[in-house]
Amino acid sequence: MTTELSRRRFADVLTATVIAAYVLVALGTAVSTTDSAAACSAWPTCATDPIVGSGTGDTLLYWGHRVAALVAGCLVLASGLAARRVAVGRRVTALVGCALVLFPVQVLLGATIAVGGPSVAGPIHLALAMAIFGCLLVALVFTLEEGTLEAESDRLTPTPNPSPDGDDAGGVSATAPQSAPRPTGRLVRLRRTIGAYLTLTKPRLMWLLCLVALAGMGLATLSGAALEPATALATLAGGVLAIGASGTFNHVYERDRDRRMDRTADRPLVHDLVPARNAVAFGVGLTVVAMTVLLTWVNALAAVLTLAAIGYYAVLYTAVLKPNTAWNTVLGGGAGALPAVIGWVAVTGRVGLPAVALAAVIFLWTPAHFYSLAIAYRDDYARGGFPMYPVAEGVAAARRHIAFYLGATLLAASGLGWVAGLGWVYGVTSIALGTVFLRSVVRQFRRPTDEVALRSFYVSNYYLGAILLAIVLETLVIGS
Numbered sequence: 159m160t161t162e163l164s165r166r167r168f169a170d171v172l173t174a175t176v177i178a179a180y181v182l183v184a185l186g187t188a189v190s191t192t193d194s195a196a197a198c199s200a201w202p203t204c205a206t207d208p209i210v211g212s213g214t215g216d217t218l219l220y221w222g223h224r225v226a227a228l229v230a231g232c233l234v235l236a237s238g239l240a241a242r243r244v245a246v247g248r249r250v251t252a253l254v255g256c257a258l259v260l261f262p263v264q265v266l267l268g269a270t271i272a273v274g275g276p277s278v279a280g281p282i283h284l285a286l287a288m289a290i291f292g293c294l295l296v297a298l299v300f301t302l303e304e305g306t307l308e309a310e311s312d313r314l315t316p317t318p319n320p321s322p323d324g325d326d327a328g329g330v331s332a333t334a335p336q337s338a339p340r341p342t343g344r345l346v347r348l349r350r351t352i353g354a355y356l357t358l359t360k361p362r363l364m365w366l367l368c369l370v371a372l373a374g375m376g377l378a379t380l381s382g383a384a385l386e387p388a389t390a391l392a393t394l395a396g397g398v399l400a401i402g403a404s405g406t407f408n409h410v411y412e413r414d415r416d417r418r419m420d421r422t423a424d425r426p427l428v429h430d431l432v433p434a435r436n437a438v439a440f441g442v443g444l445t446v447v448a449m450t451v452l453l454t455w456v457n458a459l460a461a462v463l464t465l466a467a468i469g470y471y472a473v474l475y476t477a478v479l480k481p482n483t484a485w486n487t488v489l490g491g492g493a494g495a496l497p498a499v500i501g502w503v504a505v506t507g508r509v510g511l512p513a514v515a516l517a518a519v520i521f522l523w524t525p526a527h528f529y530s531l532a533i534a535y536r537d538d539y540a541r542g543g544f545p546m547y548p549v550a551e552g553v554a555a556a557r558r559h560i561a562f563y564l565g566a567t568l569l570a571a572s573g574l575g576w577v578a579g580l581g582w583v584y585g586v587t588s589i590a591l592g593t594v595f596l597r598s599v600v601r602q603f604r605r606p607t608d609e610v611a612l613r614s615f616y617v618s619n620y621y622l623g624a625i626l627l628a629i630v631l632e633t634l635v636i637g638s
């Protein structure tokens with residue numbers, strides 16, 4: 159009991175340390191991409207009065223970074239001391255020990271940068287900060303796992319949409335849907351058919367994917383290119399049509415498996431609300447209109463990349479990866495990452511590094527986003543015959559991967575801020591929502607229920623939505 163309690167306390171301290179280390183990375187990136195470092199050229203205090211000196215948000219960032227470094231340093235020390243007292247295992251002790259050794263080196267590097275040391279110190283400082291965060295996060299995951307695994311089987315609740323007869327994973331569902339009764343009125347029928355076609359386009363995915371493309375366009379303006387409103391509108395319109403097309407092809411290909419899954423059993427093709435042949439024609443039509451819009455009002459490269467994205471989602475992900483490998487989500491993430499590059503290309507006509515950095519953030523975020531949902535719906539995916547990661551490798555392995563991909567996403571998002579030169583709006587948003595995302599994932603270990611996993615899924619969307627909005631704000635609203 160006492161051991162349990164002290165291990166739990168250790169996990170609390172380590173969670174706080176991981177959050178502090180993340181805040182430090184994100185603040186450090188924001189400091190180096192703003193002019194705030196110029197306001198202070200001494201260490202550990204500034205030569206001038208920091209507040210009276212400028213009083214800007216940039217100065218607050220700068221001081222925030224120093225204070226966060228102090229707090230994080232104390233917490234790393236506290237974690238190191240606690241690891242010696244609590245029976246946490248050698249892996250955890252070694253990882254916390256690494257962070258403890260690296261931290262003073264990092265402080266010295268920081269001081270060197272503050273007093274105007276060599277420019278190579280900056281990237282090394284960022285890399286070391288990421289290494290410290292990585293060590294602490296992995297240590298936290300191992301610690302939390304020790305407390306989670308025993309309780310696992312008792313505490314995982316049934317999937318959110320359990321079939322009425324409690325059909326087991328892997329079996330063909332006894333809940334195969336009946337075709338819905340046909341409505342009689344013509345207007346009702348028309349409304350229902352339009353609704354069915356709309357559902358085929360997967361409209362719920364569109365807001366976030368449009369934000370990805372808009373952020374890509376915003377980043378391009380930082381490189382000096384001008385964004386015409388007509389280009390932005392045409393790119394988004396082409397993107398929405400393309401997502402609609404690929405979503406439609408996905409519905410057609412998966413209609414038999416969708417029938418077996420509770421979450422998808424009400425889809426239009428399952429109920430023959432739209433004949434498969436008409437759906438294919440609809441998808442082809444949307445693709446043609448998307449290409450026409452992009453070729454007429456944007457540029458050829460944006461059109462080619464959009465066609466590649468449709469092929470990626472509809473063929474590579476849906477037909478090849480999803481039914482055949484547990485790596486489907488990781489490899490499939492490229493489809494969702496492409497709109498970042500498409501947005502940038504729409505403005506500049508070529509591919510650029512910040513766009514690739516944004517694409518990397520989306521790519522790494524995708525497993526952290528989807529595995530939580532796949533945990534909650536694991537039985538359903540098993541019924542559909544899909545080897546999603548939690549189905550193929552188990553919930554514990556999936557949860558561990560969520561934490562690692564989350565860490566990689568947070569670091570990649572800081573790298574994006576650095577590469578693109580984003581400022582304090584992006585920095586503060588990343589810190590606030592990144593912390594919420596981190597806490598929601600830690601909660602999955604503490605309370606391993608499907609409800610908590612689902613909540614984490616939604617938080618992943620808010621996190622990405624918020625940092626994309628911050629990029630749009632900073633580049634297209636404040637910066638314009």
Ligand code: HEM
Pocket residue numbers: 362363364365366367370486487488490491493494495520524527528531619
């Ligand atoms: C392999 C990659 C991905 C997989 C397997 C995946 C899977 C899913 C699934 C199964 C849903 C629930 C859909 C529904 O019930 O209608 C969903 C919802 C969603 N996904 Fe993803 N996703 C992926 C990538 C992405 C990407 C790249 C984005 C955007 C950048 C995205 C944004 C969303 C949004 C906004 C929702 C809607 C959440 C809501 O209902 O409010 N997803 N995802």
Ligand SMILES: CC(C)=CCC/C(C)=C/CC/C(C)=C/COP(=O)(O)OP(=O)(O)O
Pocket residue numbers: 363367397400401404405408412422464467468471475480490493494496497
């Ligand atoms: C510009 C362009 C065309 C971009 C394509 C972007 C895109 C649609 C990304 C993929 C998102 C995705 C795989 C969602 C659903 O997964 P799922 O199909 O496995 O979900 P399901 O189980 O609900 O069918």
